[in-house]
Amino acid sequence: MLTCLKGGHVVDPANGIDEVRDIFIKDGKIVDAPAEAGSANETVDCSGMVVMAGAIDIHSHIAGGHVNTARLLLPEWHRAFSARPGETALSKVGWTTKETGLRYAEMGFTTVVEPAMGPQAALHAHLELADIPIIDKATLVVLGNDDMLMSMIRDGESDEAIADYVLWTVDASKALGVKCINAGGSAAFKENVRSYAFDTEVPDYGVSSRQILKTLQKAVTDAGIPHPLHVHCNNLGVPGASADAAEATIRASEGMPLHLAHIQFYGYGIEGRRGFSSKGEELARLINENPDVTVDIGQVMFGQTVTISSDEMRQFAGRAQASPGKSIIMDQEANGGGVVPMNYKEKSFFNALQWAIGLELFLLIEDPSRVFFTTDHPNGAPFTTYPDIFALLMDRNVREKWIEALPKSVKKWTSLPEIEREYTLAEIATMTRAAPAKLLGTRDRGHLGSGATADISVYRPNDDKAKMFGAAAYLFKDGVKVVENGAVVAKPYGRALTLKTHSDAKMGSRLDRYFDEAYGLQSRWFKVEGSALRRETPFREVPCLS
Amino acid sequence: MSALTFRLKGEPDERIDCSSLVPDRLKSLGSSEIEKLPVGTTKRGLVAGDVFEISGDDAADIRFEGGSSRLDRIGERMSEGAIRVSGDAGFRVGRVMSGGDLQVEGSVGDLCGSGLEGGCIRVKGDCGAKLGGPDAGEMKGMSGGTIRVHGNAGERAGDRMRRGTILIDGDCGKDAASRMIAGTLIVGGHARGAPGRLMKRGTLLLMGGAERFTPTFVDAGVHDLLILKLMADGLRETFGDVPFDGSAMRKMSGDTAVLGLGEVYLPA
Amino acid sequence: MTTAWIDGQPVSSGEAIREAAKLLSMSRLPLVTGRFDDISALREAARVAGFSGGVLDHSDLGRVAPLIEALRDNGIIRISPGEVRRRADRVLVVGADPFAGSEAVFEQIFAVDPDLGAKAKGGQREIVLLGPDEPGRFSEVKGHVRTVGCPADQLGDAIGVLRAGLGGKPFGDGPFEEGAARALAGWLKDAAFAAIVFDATELDAISIESVAGLVSDLNAETRASALPLTAGSVYGAAEGAIWVTGFPLRTAFGRGDPEHDMMLNDGAWLISSGESDARIMLSYDETALDVADVPTILLSTAEEPAGEGARVIFKIGRPGVDHPMVHHEPRFGSFVSTPAEHHGMATNAADILSAIADQLGKAHHSNDEARA
DSSP states (O other), rough: EEEEEEEEEEEEEGTEEEEEEEEEEEETEEOOSSSTOOOEEEEEEEEEEEEEEOOSSSSSOSSSSSHHHHHHHHGGGSSTTTTTSSSHHHHHHHHSSSHHHHHHHHHHHHEEEEEEEEEEGHHHHHHHHHBSSSSSEEEEEEEOOOOOHHHHOOOOOHHHHHHHHHHHHHHHTOOOOOESSTHHHHHHHTTOOOOOOOTTTEEETTTTHHHHHHHHHHHHHTTTTTSSOEEOOOSSSSSTTHHHHHHHHHTTTSSSOOOOOOOOOGEOOOOOOTTTEEEHHHHHHHHHTTTTTTOOOOOOOOOEEEEEEEEHHHHHHHOOOOOOOOEEEEESSTTTTEEEEEEEEETHHHHHHHHHHHHHHHSOOOTTTTOOOOOOOTTTSSSSGGGHHHHHOOOHHHHHHHHSSSSSHHHHHGGGOOOOOOHHHHHIIIIIIIIIHHTTTTTTTTSSSSSSOOOEEEHHHOOSSSHHHOOSSSEETEEEEEEEETTTOOOOOOOOEEEEOOHHHHHHHEEEEEEEIIIIGGGGOOOOOOOOOOOOSSSEEEOOOO | OOOEEEEESSSSSSSOOOOTOOOHHHHHHHHHHTTTTHHHHHHHHOOOHHEEEEOEEEEEEEEESSOOOOOTTTTTTSSSSSSESOOOOOTTTTTTOOSSEEESOOOOOOOTTTOOOEEEEESOOOOOOOOOOOOTTTTTEEEEEEEEESBBOOOTTTTTEEEEEESSSBOOOTTTTTTTSSSEEEEEEOOOTTTTTTTOSSSEETOOOOOOOTTEEEEEEOOOOOHHHHHHHHHHHHHHSSSSSSSSEEEEEEOOOOOOEEEEEEEE | OOEEEEETEEOOHHHHHHHHHHHHHSSSSSSEOOOOOHHHHHHHHHHHHHHTTEOOOOOTHHHHHHHHHHHHEEEEEEOOOHHHHHOOSEEESSSSSEEEEEEEEHHHTTTSOOOOOOOTSSSEEEEEEEOSSEEEEEGGSSSSEEEEEEEEHHHHHHHHHHHHHHHTTOOOTTSTTTHHHHHHHHHHOOSSSSEEETTTTTSSSHHHHHHHHHHHHHTSOOOOOEEEOOSSHHHHHHHHHHHHHHHOOOOOOTTTSSOOTTTTTTTHHHHHHHHOOOOEEEOOSSSEEEEEOOOOEEEOOOOOOOOTOOSSEEOOOOTTTOOOEEEEETEEEEEEEEOOOOOOOOOOOHHHHHHHHHHHHHHTTOOOOOOO
């Protein structure tokens, strides 16, 4: 079966293509144009439309224990209580795994990364991912507050041993990469430390956040894991200290790749009588000057949402701002975490400036292949706000209207009104397709070249970019048409992308003993068996860098 | 014009969602549109015309004739007009109502007046649990308006109540005024369980006393307060009659497990 | 070997599946219930409920309803057992015997001394039992154990007294001797890491909220965390239902979208009130069940499955014995998979439920969740 997407404006920056041409699909892959024109079995008329690879979201909390806890905590925000929350971005997300898949597909997304899977929540996360239809998924496993790693660093164990431990964890949890969340912060919080920074030592271990981060960065690089260490820096959201943490972390990249997550939450200074100001310009300059570093934004949008994070220390502190005023905080082996509801208000100086800082960073970071499109769903905003964010990036006039609605006091604290840049279609395709695929090491996607997985989104151009990107004209997943005119027409299951690796047997038996003796746990519980997920093809492996 | 009347054709065999049958919604609809409003809760997709004989045309004056404990969400979110039920009603009667007048001749289920913001609810019979209380996960119960239950109330009446007045002529079930934030709850009869658990502020008058109090309620002695007299006078204007007259009462303060600024008055 | 029956007559499983789907699709509001020890079965049961416009419940949900209510009304700071084992130098155990049914967790926590934390490690654990007069299963553990007697129905009061004591507010002594409440509150406050353990199936929602409040108050200055115990599979089933349906069970699909109600969607109530007119039930009971009240499809592990009056019966294997299972492991605080103890021919309930859901889905004119 050969399908032809005919006459669309193909925007495929990975292959340097930005022109009208046909795309051919066969057996779930993109293929070269056949020798005989017109030999396609099926032709989809894409004339006048924009054709891109399926979009990739590298940082969205869609599955796992903490996400499920958020669902538990906020029944009153579920859309099924239709008379209650109304049409807010949060209620539109829905809470179920099924709705997650449908809403992403409708916008033309085909791959989404759950970025904070605790090693202990791995099976839970994969069970949820298995129940998300249409899209492919991947996970980053969280290390950096675990007793094992901090003990290994303290005891001066070899780089090889640490890399073996990291690979064992990635393999057991069926992850695609590694994330480090406020390295050492959760462990310090368990010792009742309330203030913590990059060079603070974790009590009882005597290792600093910097040491943990650098050790993990080296282990990930040495192991050939394509996705660089994914870092959630210290002091998220703390005016002044957040920007210091981001700067210190960026400077610590030291020539090796590092990804900094939801950088918006670190763009906070302490100027002004409210003690809250934008560091967006400085942070963007620093990122522009450090080519080792990539970032995603974590854009804030206004409305009810809920923050879900494995940064237990931060979430504990955030309880004071919970709205509605309830939260669940978890002390667990390693990171723990917390779920704190949040209502970002357009009329709040603080929230409005957070929104502006996110956009400053989006627009002032020059290279669209080093800045990624995220809201840190649902922490900055639910992913259902994405269409509006595309419009804000691509249309100055839309930004002006939004700025008009903000408190007057905000304008003098942000450079946003002066920024003229508008993202082009090619830049959007770079940021949401080509660059994420490269960052994750998933070379079969993010582009429309021959041999690529046929994940293809087709949009109907519209001056209103929110309308354009809110409802894909078509979405093809593995060559199957799953969305038509913004509505899902088929719900096949995707799979989780996992790293093709193997773990060292000696490390395996060492960890069997360790988990039993230290925690009274069986190490096999950490291992995700594909058969437990009840899907024909639960995983697709992604090779390591050689 | 005559009252817009929903006469029950027979006891429904499924829960009926009456939330769309409120003055706000019906005033702009013709009778054929009203007939077609979905009210069923199963896959059968029952509409109003399947369940009720509908007559009359004054959407500001709605009647349910022949009640049933399966008629849920009567008067939900209504902001104006009147609803009368000539029998029993189900769960969530008058939930998040903000104005108007709602009267039930029979008894009602749980969550009557849940999250009430304004208006007046009167139940001639008994009511179920969490009178005026929040629905799952909600941070506040009733925040305004008045509720009177002539019969008995179920467990945890006035849970998370924030403002407004509830008057229960009969007894109330376990743990009334749990997690109360503010407002006034008056019980003519006996309060079972430990009333006021985790109450922060607010006023309770328990004319028939309480089964017990938690140790985090402290006896503050007998008071002959002018405020009680003023309160009785004020409530008489709202309810016609009230089960207390402003004479001296014993006061308990609590719950000191939390803020502890709640006041419970008992017969001296 | 026969594994399926219609009206007591042996049939092929295909026939039984078609009959089950027919019965469910003709029902006004079918109840989908049982014990769901295996999350795989729960995931498929949710599809059955969705496609048949039914209600999804668990026969034991009432046991954890107060915990669910307290968690979502108020929130909590909670801890995993493994972390209690390593870090908690002071543990307040609330209730007569909260570890009944959670023996493995008891063993996990109390078999060793705490070994993490600059202040906690190297010392022995101090344990206060609030409830029993005798240490019971704690008489053998490592650490110092003492008891503070308290009647079961005053545990919530006692926690409130501790909170008042911690906050410097007036209170009556309740179950405590004079001065003891303030001393115990101070003992918690001076811990390196305090854990408060309770059986969440024994306390009402307000009492659980009180425990959460005490822990929250303690964390203003020190570290403390709560460990609610819920023996059995029901909490895990509720967790699983949350991601599939958005809610912790008692969720109806009569109108398509999930609608949750702890009272109106209580399976026992739905049957006794007549609002549900059919049920499909997963049972691990060996004894015969009386299910003649409404037409019933019974999935049973009994050697000779017998449901008094069941229309359709499937004999199924035991999860984790005859086939692998996925379940919530309380020691781990998350889901684990357990292989079968032996390889046999026994049918996995999840496969039966999946086939029924597929059959219902076909009739639904939908390609919903069609298997790849």
